[in-house]
Amino acid sequence: MNVPSHRQRTRVRLALLAAVTTLGTLAACVGGSGGSPSSMPAASRQPPVVSSQGSTAPLESLSAPRLSPIYWLGERDSTVYLYRQYTQAEDQGDPVTTAIKYLTEHEPLDPDYFNLWSKASRIGTSISSGNVITVDISADAFARRLDAGLAQRAIQQLVYTATAAASAAGLLTQTPTASVDILVDGHSGYEAFSHVKLAGPIQRDAALRAPIWIIDPQQDASLTAGKATIHGVSATFPGGTQWVLKRDEDGKATRVAGGKLHLGGGSRADNEFQVTPILEPGTYTLSVWGRSRADSKRLSLDDKTFTVK
Secondary structure, three states: OOOOOHHHHHHHHHHHHHHHHHHHHHHHHHHOOOOOOOOOOOOOOOOOOOEOOOOOOOOOOOOOOOEEEEEEEEEEOOEEEEEEEEEEOOOOOOHHHHHHHHHHHOOOOOOOEEOOOOOOOOEEEEEOOOOEEEEEEOHHHHOOOOOHHHHHHHHHHHHHHHHHHHHHOOOOOOOOOOEEEEEEOOEOOEEEOOOEEEOOOEOOOHHHEOOEEEEEOOOOOEEOOEEOOEEEEEOEOOOOEEEEEEEEEOOEEEEEEEEEOOOOOOOOOOOEEEEOOEEOOEEEEEEEEEEOOOOOOEEEEEEEEEEEO
């Protein structure tokens, strides 16, 4: 049996998103709302949360050398969010260039995520004393044809990745808020993906950051039997944040741990979670999701499959 590659899965996902866009546009036209229909679900259409990460998404803490924080896209709750993975990337001389080169040339490790960038033939970066990261990238990185909503998210993918790499390497100060000025072939004002005009520094859009993501373990990780660390970030949902861990036993998923997560601790005291179950050898699937108060519906589910040896 032929297994689809990451790029094949991305093409299928984009085709499905285009179909959803067409239906959404028709519905908007029939509804007669009076405004131009959005080509993707609006960023405001995210799970109802009491408290999230604020107007500006927090930056990453210092990380281990050669581990680059890369942001990918994932579809949840009828919209597309940004999710982060730490990846070992080939050093390009500075952490920001290293991360952006990886972003434009690779696909995410997690099959639930996807990427919209194409390989860039040239990338240059610099950082000012005012926390402005300048990224000069070649036009071939914008080769894909995207709708306006996905174009916006792709630009934020680059902004999040550049600021994450700089922050994780200790290259940014606390203030002012970090931003990214994207030049294309040395010039400002490029119309990225035919939708987003790049005419000045861009900050992170906190509304596009995923309400939940699992940091550890990462997809397909291999852990040693014993105490494991489950670690992630969650917004505050009306019905709380839940988790469940299941082990594959002869093709049947058996629940081994789970419950309501306590949010707190670490560098983001209002939204970080961590649990440390004792795990025997096997293959596990971890799922984390939020709950709405009204109908206890699952929201913003993220999951990871990993092995314990």
